[in-house]
Amino acid sequence: MASVTMIVNGKEVTANVDPRTLLAQFLREHLHLTGTHVGCDTSQCGACVVHVDGRSIKSCTTLAVACDGASVTTIEGIGTPDNLHPMQAAFRENHGLQCGFCTPGMIMSAIDIVNRKGHKLDEHTIREELEGNICRCTGYHNIVKAVAAGAEAMAGK
Amino acid sequence: MSSTTGIGASVLRKEDIRFITGKGQYTDDVNRQGQAHAYFLRSPHAHATIKKLDVSAAKKAAGVLDVLTGDDLAHDKIGGLICGWMIHNKDGSPMKAGAHPALAQGKVRYVGDHVAVIIAETYAQAKDAAELVVVDYGVLPAVVDMNTASKGPAIHDVAPDNVVYDWHLGDKAATEAAFKNAKHITKIDLVNNRLIPNAMEPRAAVGDYDAGTEVFTLYTTSQNPHVARLVLSAFVGIAPEHKLRVIAPDVGGGFGSKIFIYAEETVCVWASKRVGRPVKWTADRTEAFLSDAHGRDHITHAELATDEKGKILGFRVKTKANLGAYLSTFSSCVPTYLYAPLLSGQYDIPAIYVEVEGIYTTTAPVDAYRGAGRPEATFVVERIMEKTARELGQDPAAFRRKNFVKSFPHQTPVIMCYDTGNYSASLDLALEMADYKNFGKRKKESAKNGKLRGIGFSAYIEACGIAPSAAVGSLGAGVGLWESAEVRVNPVGTVEVLTGSHSHGQGHETTFAQLVSDRLGIDINSVSIVHGDTDKVQFGMGTYGSRSGSVGMSAISKALDKVIAKGKKVASYALEASEKDIEFKDGRFSVAGTDKSLAFGEVALQAYIAHKFTGAELEPGLKEGAFYDPTNFTFPSGVHICEVEIDPDTGVTTIAKWTAVDDFGNVINPMIVEGQVHGGIAQGVGQALFEGAHYDKDGQLVTASYMDYTMPRADNLPSFQIGMTNTPCTTNPLGLKGCGEAGAIASPPAVINAITDAIGHENIAMPATPLAVWTAIQSSASKLAAE
Numbered sequence: 001m002a003s004v005t006m007i008v009n010g011k012e013v014t015a016n017v018d019p020r021t022l023l024a025q026f027l028r029e030h031l032h033l034t035g036t037h038v039g040c041d042t043s044q045c046g047a048c049v050v051h052v053d054g055r056s057i058k059s060c061t062t063l064a065v066a067c068d069g070a071s072v073t074t075i076e077g078i079g080t081p082d083n084l085h086p087m088q089a090a091f092r093e094n095h096g097l098q099c100g101f102c103t104p105g106m107i108m109s110a111i112d113i114v115n116r117k118g119h120k121l122d123e124h125t126i127r128e129e130l131e132g133n134i135c136r137c138t139g140y141h142n143i144v145k146a147v148a149a150g151a152e153a154m155a156g157k
Numbered sequence: 158m159s160s161t162t163g164i165g166a167s168v169l170r171k172e173d174i175r176f177i178t179g180k181g182q183y184t185d186d187v188n189r190q191g192q193a194h195a196y197f198l199r200s201p202h203a204h205a206t207i208k209k210l211d212v213s214a215a216k217k218a219a220g221v222l223d224v225l226t227g228d229d230l231a232h233d234k235i236g237g238l239i240c241g242w243m244i245h246n247k248d249g250s251p252m253k254a255g256a257h258p259a260l261a262q263g264k265v266r267y268v269g270d271h272v273a274v275i276i277a278e279t280y281a282q283a284k285d286a287a288e289l290v291v292v293d294y295g296v297l298p299a300v301v302d303m304n305t306a307s308k309g310p311a312i313h314d315v316a317p318d319n320v321v322y323d324w325h326l327g328d329k330a331a332t333e334a335a336f337k338n339a340k341h342i343t344k345i346d347l348v349n350n351r352l353i354p355n356a357m358e359p360r361a362a363v364g365d366y367d368a369g370t371e372v373f374t375l376y377t378t379s380q381n382p383h384v385a386r387l388v389l390s391a392f393v394g395i396a397p398e399h400k401l402r403v404i405a406p407d408v409g410g411g412f413g414s415k416i417f418i419y420a421e422e423t424v425c426v427w428a429s430k431r432v433g434r435p436v437k438w439t440a441d442r443t444e445a446f447l448s449d450a451h452g453r454d455h456i457t458h459a460e461l462a463t464d465e466k467g468k469i470l471g472f473r474v475k476t477k478a479n480l481g482a483y484l485s486t487f488s489s490c491v492p493t494y495l496y497a498p499l500l501s502g503q504y505d506i507p508a509i510y511v512e513v514e515g516i517y518t519t520t521a522p523v524d525a526y527r528g529a530g531r532p533e534a535t536f537v538v539e540r541i542m543e544k545t546a547r548e549l550g551q552d553p554a555a556f557r558r559k560n561f562v563k564s565f566p567h568q569t570p571v572i573m574c575y576d577t578g579n580y581s582a583s584l585d586l587a588l589e590m591a592d593y594k595n596f597g598k599r600k601k602e603s604a605k606n607g608k609l610r611g612i613g614f615s616a617y618i619e620a621c622g623i624a625p626s627a628a629v630g631s632l633g634a635g636v637g638l639w640e641s642a643e644v645r646v647n648p649v650g651t652v653e654v655l656t657g658s659h660s661h662g663q664g665h666e667t668t669f670a671q672l673v674s675d676r677l678g679i680d681i682n683s684v685s686i687v688h689g690d691t692d693k694v695q696f697g698m699g700t701y702g703s704r705s706g707s708v709g710m711s712a713i714s715k716a717l718d719k720v721i722a723k724g725k726k727v728a729s730y731a732l733e734a735s736e737k738d739i740e741f742k743d744g745r746f747s748v749a750g751t752d753k754s755l756a757f758g759e760v761a762l763q764a765y766i767a768h769k770f771t772g773a774e775l776e777p778g779l780k781e782g783a784f785y786d787p788t789n790f791t792f793p794s795g796v797h798i799c800e801v802e803i804d805p806d807t808g809v810t811t812i813a814k815w816t817a818v819d820d821f822g823n824v825i826n827p828m829i830v831e832g833q834v835h836g837g838i839a840q841g842v843g844q845a846l847f848e849g850a851h852y853d854k855d856g857q858l859v860t861a862s863y864m865d866y867t868m869p870r871a872d873n874l875p876s877f878q879i880g881m882t883n884t885p886c887t888t889n890p891l892g893l894k895g896c897g898e899a900g901a902i903a904s905p906p907a908v909i910n911a912i913t914d915a916i917g918h919e920n921i922a923m924p925a926t927p928l929a930v931w932t933a934i935q936s937s938a939s940k941l942a943a944e
Contacts, residue, residue: 018281034186035179037409039357040442044863047357075179088177092169095828098836099662100176101358101409107177123876130871132862136357136410137662139839139900140871142832 009077033066046133055113075104087151096146098137119155163675167828189435196283200265203299203856220282224722227262241635248655252322256311266482321515332510335471339462351454358409359440364426381699408661413525447842452526454479485522495530501569539906611915615907621895639786643710650758657697658709678744715783795819799907806927808931822894837900845908
């Protein structure tokens with residue numbers, strides 16, 4: 001077993017884990033933060049995207065021990081039902097989700113896109129930047145609208 | 158009720174709050190006290206006998222609770238998985254259904270078939286222990302190609318030539334006569350490529366046996382938990398229905414693949430009693446590729462006969478359909494009754510004859526995938542319509558219009574009776590939105606830039622609802638396909654609706670609440686929709702075939718009628734008036750011609766306190782249920798137009814413009830309906846340009862991860878232009894037709910018609926990858942050079 005300590009959504013956590021434990025497993029099974037989903041286990045679908053030290057990563061192919069000392073933000077850490085993050089609100093307002101399974105990863109990726117590319121995002125940029133997130137329900141049409149609207153809303157926050 | 162939340166309003170979804178904040182509750186999020194984990198040892202061979210299976214070392218491995226095999230299933234008298242739709246051969250004999258045990262009994266029949274399950278304290282321990290299971294396989298030749306499958310070896314003893322059925326529909330003699338009188342005959346050979354559904358949530362199950370009550374609970378990723386319970390109880394024999402609870406919580410997409418009763422879910426619930434612990438399994442993505450039921454996979458030859466003016470005289474179709482290694486739950490009906498009756502399309506065709514051979518291969522079972530039979534039919538109809546128009550030198554839109562069904566009801570030669578529609582209206586709107594008249598200019602513009610531009614049409618029809626029950630029963634269905642609903646009004650006037658439909662992305666918690674809010678005149682937030690739990694909802698047939706609106710909501714509508722009728726009785730006592738004088742409007746019961754009235758919630762309270770009437774006069778309470786069985790299928794239709802631009806140097810196809818005009822009848826929530834269309838188009842474009850399951854000659858699935866199977870991504874697709882026309886369905890109370898599958902049904906032929914238009918070459922297979930398109934361009938170029 002290996003000891004790992006990290007800050008998750010602002011709170012410090014320490015645990016002894018099997019060294020092969022993935023960050024996604026650690027979040028879901030040890031911390032019961034089940035908003036982070038595993039859709040493919042090969043870094044392709046992006047349902048597992050979380051932020052580590054402010055950068056988006058795919059938690060299904062990251063070892064928990066590799067995040068020792070890091071600060072991790074998950075979908076549960078960015079907003080609550082009563083106080084939604086602007087990107088969360090934008091996904092709802094633009095019908096950017098259907099089954100909801102890819103949604104946490106989409107939102108975490110979208111915030112990262114805004115952090116890197118700014119608040120004025122054209123459709124081409126959004127589509128290119130979402131290459132690492134697969135959605136099977138929406139055909140991306142409304143996700144693209146949601147990301148553009150969320151990016152603008154984040155500027156006002 | 159206010160138009161902002163009633164029928165026809167784009168109400169934002171109630172369910173979204175939990176999904177956008179990470180508080181959804183999917184099956185893999187369910188954890189039971191003392192839960193153990195299952196790992197399935199799967200066959201690495203496509204076809205083999207199991208000469209020896211030794212699990213003794215694995216049983217002793219660290220953390221392992223048990224290792225179970227097909228022998229254990231047999232010992233416990235657990236039955237095999239079933240196919241619930243009987244198809245009869247041309248000669249009237251029944252189809253040949255081989256046994257389908259949940260864990261292999263003596264033989265494996267596809268790569269991924271289930272050999273044993275290892276149950277351990279942790280998933281990692283179970284997976285590690287699987288390495289210790291010794292299997293001695295007697296490898297047999299794989300059967301992968303449908304065209305040579307009859308040469309064997311036999312996959313099931315009951316089907317020595319690997320033919321499941323040899324079925325037909327239509328009038329052969331009339332069709333042959335039509336072809337004799339034809340001026341022109343168009344012929345086409347088509348492959349409808351095999352797809353893997355890929356809902357983003359992998360299948361999962363948690364089985365939990367309570368020894369105290371002898372009740373099994375199965376949490377599972379199902380589109381139809383009651384059907385799962387029925388099959389697991391009546392056929393598999395896990396437990397009688399009152400001792401088996403199936404819960405399908407939030408489900409992350411289905412697209413058909415979560416209709417079926419699979420081996421893993423069956424084993425988890427059975428094993429939970431065996432090991433005395435809850436047992437959990439969640440598929441990894443490669444397991445999903447290997448063992449989820451696949452879709453499509455047809456080889457078809459079709460011929461269309463026309464007269465001198467281009468009127469269709471007859472249509473004949475011959476199809477081979479791959480059904481995989483076992484008959485999955487509804488597999489047999491997909492290439493038969495969900496396919497052939499749609500071959501009349503939107504057209505007035507006097508004679509049709511269809512022959513379908515269902516074939517066993519050593520590949521994963523093939524069953525319903527978004528559209529299920531109807532995309533395959535539409536692909537045949539709309540490809541041959543386009544090709545015929547080209548051969549006759551007619552405009553593809555005008556040729557379609559000439560042959561449209563124009564009066565209703567219309568009886569086709571292949572079972573269906575279309576109740577209503579206006580196909581020209583959808584075509585007109587689509588032509589306008591697509592700016593068809595200026596297509597020539599755009600094509601010239603593309604040519605200047607060295608690009609090939611093409612336009613493709615698809616005028617589709619589908620049949621939704623998949624009922625009346627008596628009709629589908631006569632065609633071989635093992636179940637009725639009605640829906641049930643129960644409306645429970647609480648004493649304070651809030652409402653719970655229990656529905657047999659299941660939402661896995663469709664937004665029922667919102668649209669169903671809109672109907673209730675609209676009818677009862679109460680706030681939409683006073684309504685909650687309950688689904689997905691066999692202990693709460695009495696019965697239901699679930700969600701597939703775009704049936705939740707036309708069938709599921711019709712059941713709710715019927716129950717609401719009864720609630721209002723009972724409310725009038727209660728109000729008549731409370732308002733001291735005659736029942737016939739009570740009116741219900743905008744959420745108030747009032748006495749006609751007076752100012753005496755009570756709000757809906759006040760009447761609900763009166764129903765429960767029961768102070769104003771005696772038990773002899775009226776039962777207290779306000780709760781009503783209904784079962785709704787449709788009197789016909791519904792027939793959504795529409796026209797999609799795809800415009801592509803192709804780079805002839807690379808073969809890369811870019812979708813320049815997509816126009817979709819659909820007639821879904823009345824619409825409850827346009828925002829949600831448009832979302833369904835967007836998603837369906839993306840899956841159809843996926844089929845046309847990117848996706849394809851490929852087995853090699855040894856039966857190994859080569860496309861078993863997202864690195865090998867191309868899913869459509871955001872940068873592969875355009876934004877879509879959506880338009881709607883409306884001829885309300887005449888056979889259900891809400892006028893709904895269904896919208897869930899239309900996009901996936903309409904889009905593949907639109908894409909391929911556009912590509913073939915651009916390159917001037919009919920012979921291109923799906924997926925039309927850059928290599929395939931480039932190769933086709935080269936062959937046309939060499940043909941041109943030779944001429």
